Structures are given as structure tokens and as C-alpha cells.
Amino acid sequence: MTLEQLIQYLKSQPDFLSNVTHWQVVPEQAAEYADFPDSVDSRLKKALETKGIRRLYSHQAEAYRQVRSGNHVVLVTPTASGKTLGYNLPVLNRILEDPESRALYLFPTKALAQDQYHELHDLTGKLDVDIKTYTFDGDTPVSARQAIRRAGHIVMTNPDMLHQGILPHHTIWLKLFENLRYVVIDEVHTYRGVFGSHLANVLRRLKRIARFYGSDPQFICCSATIANPKELAEKIVEAPVELIDRNGAPRGRKHYILYNPPVVNRELGIRRSVLSEVNRLARLFLETGVQSIVFARSRVRVEVLLRYLKEQARSLHLPQNRIRGYRGGYLPLERREIEQGLRSGEVLSVVSTNALELGIDIGQLDVAVMAGYPGSIASAWQQAGRAGRRSTTSLAIMVASSSPLDQYIINHPEYFFEKSPEHGIVDPDNLLILMSHLKCAAFEIPFREDEVFSPVATREVLDYLADKSVLRKSGDKYHWMSEIYPAEEVSLRSASPDNVVIIDTTRDDSVIGETDLFSAPMLVHQEAIYMHGSLQYHVDKLDWERKKAYVRQVDLDYYTDAITKTDIKVLSVDEEKPRGQVGLVFGEINVNMVTTGYKKIKLFTHENVGSGRVFLPEIEMATSAFWIDLPADCAGLLGIAASELSSALQAVANLLRNIAPVYLMCDPSDIRAVPMVRSPFSQLPVVYLYDNFPGGVGLSFKMFNDPRPTLEGCLRLVSGCACEAGCPSCTGPALEIGETAKRYAQKLLTFVLQQIENS
Numbered sequence: 206m207t208l209e210q211l212i213q214y215l216k217s218q219p220d221f222l223s224n225v226t227h228w229q230v231v232p233e234q235a236a237e238y239a240d241f242p243d244s245v246d247s248r249l250k251k252a253l254e255t256k257g258i259r260r261l262y263s264h265q266a267e268a269y270r271q272v273r274s275g276n277h278v279v280l281v282t283p284t285a286s287g288k289t290l291g292y293n294l295p296v297l298n299r300i301l302e303d304p305e306s307r308a309l310y311l312f313p314t315k316a317l318a319q320d321q322y323h324e325l326h327d328l329t330g331k332l333d334v335d336i337k338t339y340t341f342d343g344d345t346p347v348s349a350r351q352a353i354r355r356a357g358h359i360v361m362t363n364p365d366m367l368h369q370g371i372l373p374h375h376t377i378w379l380k381l382f383e384n385l386r387y388v389v390i391d392e393v394h395t396y397r398g399v400f401g402s403h404l405a406n407v408l409r410r411l412k413r414i415a416r417f418y419g420s421d422p423q424f425i426c427c428s429a430t431i432a433n434p435k436e437l438a439e440k441i442v443e444a445p446v447e448l449i450d451r452n453g454a455p456r457g458r459k460h461y462i463l464y465n466p467p468v469v470n471r472e473l474g475i476r477r478s479v480l481s482e483v484n485r486l487a488r489l490f491l492e493t494g495v496q497s498i499v500f501a502r503s504r505v506r507v508e509v510l511l512r513y514l515k516e517q518a519r520s521l522h523l524p525q526n527r528i529r530g531y532r533g534g535y536l537p538l539e540r541r542e543i544e545q546g547l548r549s550g551e552v553l554s555v556v557s558t559n560a561l562e563l564g565i566d567i568g569q570l571d572v573a574v575m576a577g578y579p580g581s582i583a584s585a586w587q588q589a590g591r592a593g594r595r596s597t598t599s600l601a602i603m604v605a606s607s608s609p610l611d612q613y614i615i616n617h618p619e620y621f622f623e624k625s626p627e628h629g630i631v632d633p634d635n636l637l638i639l640m641s642h643l644k645c646a647a648f649e650i651p652f653r654e655d656e657v658f659s660p661v662a663t664r665e666v667l668d669y670l671a672d673k674s675v676l677r678k679s680g681d682k683y684h685w686m687s688e689i690y691p692a693e694e695v696s697l698r699s700a701s702p703d704n705v706v707i708i709d710t711t712r713d714d715s716v717i718g719e720t721d722l723f724s725a726p727m728l729v730h731q732e733a734i735y736m737h738g739s740l741q742y743h744v745d746k747l748d749w750e751r752k753k754a755y756v757r758q759v760d761l762d763y764y765t766d767a768i769t770k771t772d773i774k775v776l777s778v779d780e781e782k783p784r785g786q787v788g789l790v791f792g793e794i795n796v797n798m799v800t801t802g803y804k805k806i807k808l809f810t811h812e813n814v815g816s817g818r819v820f821l822p823e824i825e826m827a828t829s830a831f832w833i834d835l836p837a838d839c840a841g842l843l844g845i846a847a848s849e850l851s852s853a854l855q856a857v858a859n860l861l862r863n864i865a866p867v868y869l870m871c872d873p874s875d876i877r878a879v880p881m882v883r884s885p886f887s888q889l890p891v892v893y894l895y896d897n898f899p900g901g902v903g904l905s906f907k908m909f910n911d912p913r914p915t916l917e918g919c920l921r922l923v924s925g926c927a928c929e930a931g932c933p934s935c936t937g938p939a940l941e942i943g944e945t946a947k948r949y950a951q952k953l954l955t956f957v958l959q960q961i962e963n964s
């Protein structure tokens with residue numbers, strides 16, 4: 206049976222159809238080709254021809270033309286539309302014309318750089334000319350580094366390595382910087398919020414060093430679909446960028462299905478579990494022999510689903526290794542092997558977290574299944590985009606969980622199909638981020654007095670650093686004073702660099718995986734059932750000090766799910782502004798997360814079959830926060846039932862999370878908003894907004910200095926939203942926050958704004 210026949214079959218099944226809330230078909234689209242432009246070197250054309258490429262897609266030709274005419278570009282076309290050739294073509298052509306030319310490719314992760322390396326290397330290997338391409342990251346052996354610096358035509362790396370391993374050592378990268386013609390930034394949409402603000406400053410440093418050596422590189426960016434790719438690229442590159450978004454690659458017909466599992470308990474509104482439904486659907490795909498990817502929202506769910514699918518494969522007499530799992534924590538070698546298996550077709554089905562959402566090349570599959578809404582529209586489109594053949598039909602299906610957010614999406618298909626995806630926002634002039642990079646830049650090359658690094662505050666920050674004796678001013682130049690490399694103290698990402706390694710004691714104490722420090726208490730606490738490649742391991746011991754978890758292979762009928770608790774403690778109040786009956790406060794807080802226990806959940810039936818307690822140290826993060834102290838009797842003052850205050854506060858916190866990133870110019874994940882009906886610190890109802898980075902990066906301080914536009918934005922959003930009693934775009938779905946929350950949130954916001962305005 207083909208996928209087309211399977212779709213026909215599903216259409217004839219009333220049982221299946223009764224759970225479908227929306228079925229949309231996007232018709233096929235023919236390719237738009239363009240001939241190779243005359244200026245393309247014949248050797249390059251020949252090499253491409255051996256790979257079967259005799260013509261270009263229109264967007265590739267357009268990218269080539271724009272780059273040739275000296276413009277910066279951003280290329281926005283779907284996965285597998287040949288984006289890579291869009292930048293490789295102009296870059297390789299330039300190197301053929303002028304073998305001294307150099308290019309730097311930036312990928313958000315090491316894995317992506319290595320993936321693209323293989324593709325590029327395959328192409329350059331077909332040229333008669335020796336074009337040297339290298340990846341340069343933490344794994345690059347010291348012995349190879351000198352050759353890369355001297356001879357690498359194309360160096361493929363990540364922003365962290367550029368920041369800490371290349372820019373501070375520019376003198377030994379002389380050859381690269383003197384001849385740097387192109388900087389390729391792939392997956393530019395991942396550089397949002399604080400990470401993106403850091404990258405913009407890293408690029409300021411890069412351009413500054415390039416200028417020093419007399420080069421002025423062009424930027425070629427690629428992005429997945431976001432609402433504002435051109436604007437984001439221009440903010441990061443800080444120059445006008447040409448947008449290329451007309452896809453010339455052919456596409457087969459594609460079906461999108463939204464599927465809501467049937468209700469099993471009317472009173473409680475509980476639906477059949479996503480995992481069981483996905484398991485049933487997956488069987489159809491396995492039987493049909495179509496290649497599929499299943500996305501699950503957590504690592505545990507990946508492993509549970511993987512186990513189910515392997516069971517299915519067994520009953521269908523399919524070899525076990527045709528069904529694979531994929532997620533962070535699998536070792537690189539295993540991941541490469543799975544990616545390769547997907548490309549070759551050897552792997553029939555893969556169950557993955559959002560780790561496979563990014564541009565890692567796994568080819569195009571027939572079916573993408575989302576086990577639950579992935580949380581953002583951009584992610585949902587990325588995941589759905591993994592299915593899509595050039596000439597045949599493909600299918601993307603989203604199966605909703607009982608969660609209010611999922612239920613909202615599944616019942617409002619227009620939200621998914623018509624709402625534009627999220628905006629990418631950056632703020633390169635965020636004072637703390639800017640200051641960090643000014644230090645790095647001053648270390649790299651002394652600053653001239655009249656030099657402009659950031660358009661807003663270069664000179665002021667330099668003088669401040671000179672005052673603090675970080676820099677020394679002599680004549681009209683600022684020099685770096687300290688012995689240390691400033692870049693070592695600046696991390697571009699929030700995640701902790703430490704990992705916990707997972708050691709299998711069943712056989713020979715081999716390392717089977719790793720997990721980041723923040724997830725370790727949830728995944729590998731003592732007594733946890735850790736699942737890896739669908740095998741179960743019992744965690745005998747978590748050695749927190751040495752960052753090691755010792756596990757033993759077991760065969761049980763349950764898995765574990767950790768119970769965690771987050772708490773906020775005020776450490777200090779730094780500034781306070783009383784406004785009428787409310788107080789606006791800025792200070793330091795401690796955010797504590799602790800795993801207190803776990804539930805045992807039976808496989809297949811998902812019954813809760815027991816629990817246990819866990820004693821682990823709290824994971825702490827001290828950060829800065831802005832908060833609003835509300836009057837003690839605020840419920841009474843506003844005519845809100847005391848029992849409803851908590852949901853009204855939650856609604857305001859949800860609104861803040863939606864709106865604050867716009868005014869703070871950050872990514873939603875850079876901040877957190879948390880309500881408390883009665884704060885242990887002030888005994889008052891409070892809404893906190895804090896920086897989701899250790900030490901803070903100045904976001905909540907910005908909010909404290911001028912909260913009005915954000916609060917007004919929240920009020921405008923909730924008042925103007927067409928929903929009846931709350932939706933994911935405003936206060937959160939009514940099912941989650943209660944029927945009155947939308948109304949009361951408006952009251953609460955109006956009240957706070959009145960207090961601010963009248964004083």
C-alpha cells in the first residue's frame with residue numbers, strides 16, 4: 206500500500222474521521238528552474254552535474270545573483286529546498302576565481318556544522334581544484350588547528366567557538382581575516398533573544414577585526430519561517446539585507462490533519478492518551494512501509510513511544526534497528542548513524558524530541574507525527590516540514606493531548622494555519638551584553654576614542670570601564686588591563702556547560718549517554734527508570750559531586766516521571782517605587798528547582814502504580830527580578846472573589862510572558878513570569894518577572910524602569926482579543942486559568958495602571 210492509498214483508506218473510516226478536527230490539503234507545486242548564470246565557473250558546473258544538478262532552482266539563482274552584486278542576503282525557503290547550494294554556489298565560485306578568498310560558516314551547533322561539512326566536502330571533492338574546508342570546534346585536535354588557520358578556505362564553526370576560540374586569537378588567524386569575503390549564518394532564526402543579542406555583538410567584533418585587516422565580508426543568512434526574517438537578519442548583521450523567499454523547489458501534495466483523541470471520561474474531560482493514539486497511528490505507517498518521524502515533547506516520552514513502536518515492529522516482523530530513537534543525550538556517533546539511516550531509508554521510523562527540528566539533514570520523510578502541540582507555531586511548522594517529498598504525497602498529523610493549550614489549538618485550526626509564526630527579536634544594545642563584548646573587543650584590539658561599536662553607548666561604556674580600571678586610557682586609546690581573556694568569562698548561552706554522564710554497570714561501565722545538569726535531577730535521580738534506545742535502566746546511584754549516574758539494565762513494566770517544585774525567594778530589594786496602592790520593586794531573587802519524588806507509570810495503560818521520594822540538592826539560580834506588590838486586600842478592592850485572585854494573577858503573568866518580550870526585545874524563553882497570591886517575603890499578592898539567566902542580563906531592570914508600555918500592551922492585548930474567556934494568545938486558555946480570569950485580569954491591569962498614572 207502507498208501513502209496515497211493509506212490516506213484514501215483513512216478517509217473512508219468514520220472512526221478515524223470522527224476524531225479529525227481539521228483536514229487540509231496543500232496542492233503540489235511544480236519546480237521553477239533557472240539556468241546557471243554565465244559567471245558560474247565551468248568546473249563548478251561540471252561538479253554539480255556529476256551530482257545530477259543541471260539547473261538551479263529559481264531561489265538559488267536569485268541568491269547567487271544578489272551575492273554577486275554585493276548584497277547581504279537572507280534566504281527563507283523550506284527544509285530540503287536546496288538552501289545550502291544557495292550559499293555554497295557563490296562562495297565556491299569566488300574561491301575558484303580568487304583562491305586567496307576565505308569564508309566563515311556559522312552554525313548554531315557543532316552537530317549542524319559537521320553535517321554541512323560532509324555535504325560541502327562531497328561537492329568540493331568532485332572539483333579538480335583543491336578547496337580546503339574544515340570544521341573548527343572544541344573537538345578539533347590541536348595538531349590540525351594550525352593547518353586550518355593557514356590554509357582553510359572555508360572554516361565551519363559555531364558562535365561560541367568564534368567568540369572564545371577565534372576572535373581573541375585573531376593574530377594567528379591573519380590569513381582568514383585578511384581575505385574574509387563571506388560569512389554564512391545558517392539557521393539565523395535560532396539567534397533570538399539573549400543568544401541573538403550576543404551573536405550580534407560577536408559579529409560587531411568580527412567586523413571590527415576584519416576592518417583591521419582590511420576586509421569587509423558579505424553576510425549570507427538562511428532562516429526557517431518566522432514572522433520577520435529580514436528584520437531579524439538586519440538587526441544581527443546591522444546592515445540592509447535582501448530577502449529571498451520565493452521557493453523554486455518542487456513540492457508534492459501535502460495533507461495536514463489535526464486529530465483529537467476521543468473522550469474517555471466525560472465528567473473529567475479526559476481523552477485517550479496521546480501516546481496510545483500515536484502508537485495506533487504509527488502501526489498503520491509501519492504496515493504501509495512509509496518512512497515516518499514521530500515528535501514527542503520530552504525525552505521520557507520519546508523513550509516510551511520508542512518502546513511501543515519497537516513492540517509493533519516485532520509483531521510486524523520488522524527488524525528492531527529500523528525503528529530508532531533520537532534526542533539530546535545520545536552520543537554523537539549514534540546520532541550520526543541514525544541520521545545516515547534516515548537518509549538511506551534503512552531507518553523506517555524515528556521517534557525524536559525537537560532535537561531533529563533543526564536543519565540536520567535526514568532527507569525528506571513521508572509522514573511527520575506530532576505527539577502533542579510542540580508549544581510554538583514556528584516549531585509546529587518546522588516539525589511538520591520534516592514530511593514532504595518532492596514528487597509524491599506526504600502527511601503531517603498533529604495529535605492533541607488533553608492539555609488546555611493542545612485542546613485550544615486542535616479546536617481552532619485557524620490559529621495554526623493563519624496566525625503568523627513568532628517574531629525573532631534581539632537587542633544588541635542591552636547594556637550588560639554590550640559591556641561584556643566591549644571588554645572582549647578591547648582585549649582584541651585597543652579602542653580608539655572616536656570608534657563606534659554600538660550606536661548607543663560606546664564611549665560611555667569605555668569610560669566606565671576605564672573608571673573601573675578594567676581598561677586603561679592612554680592618549681586617545683583604551684587598552685585592556687587584565688591578564689585574563691575576557692571571552693572566557695562570557696557565555697553566549699544560558700545553559701550550564703556541565704553534563705552528568707550516564708554509566709551502564711550491567712556490562713563494562715561504558716558511558717551510554719549524558720544529560721545536562723538542569724535535567725539530571727528529573728531524568729537520573731536515584732531509583733529513576735532511565736530509558737535509552739527503548740531499553741530500560743534502573744538508576745542505582747546518582748553521584749552529584751562527580752556528575753555521574755550509575756545505571757543497570759532492567760526489564761520492567763513501568764517508567765518513572767519526576768515530581769518537581771519551583772520556588773522563589775527574595776534575596777534583596779535594590780530599588781523600590783511606591784505608586785499609589787501598588788509597589789514597583791527591583792531586586793535579586795533566588796529561583797529554586799527541586800525534584801522531590803517520582804511517580805511510577807505503567808507502560809501502555811499509563812496507570813499510576815506507585816511513587817517514591819527523592820532527596821537531591823536544589824538547583825538554584827540567583828537572578829534579577831522586577832515585581833509588583835499589590836495591596837493585601839486587592840481582591841476586595843476590585844470586587845474579585847478571593848478564590849479567583851490566584852487565576853487572575855496567573856492570567857496577568859501569562860500576559861506579561863506574551864507581551865514583555867516585545868518591549869524588552871528578548872525571546873519568550875529569556876524571561877519568566879510567576880504569580881504568588883501571598884508572597885512569603887511581603888505577605889502581599891505579587892507578580893514576578895525575572896531574567897532566566899544566572900545573575901540576570903538587565904531585562905527585568907528595563908521593565909522596572911518603565912513598566913507602563915508593557916502593562917498597557919498587556920491590557921490592549923487582553924481587551925482586544927476576540928476570544929471569549931481566554932486563549933493562548935492572551936491570558937491562556939480558559940480551561941487552564943478559569944472562566945473569570947480574562948475579565949479579572951483586565952480589572953487588575955487597569956487598577957495597576959491607574960496607580961502608576963495617578964502618582
Ligand SMILES: [Zn+2]
Nearest residue numbers: 926928932935
Ligand atoms: Zn484571547
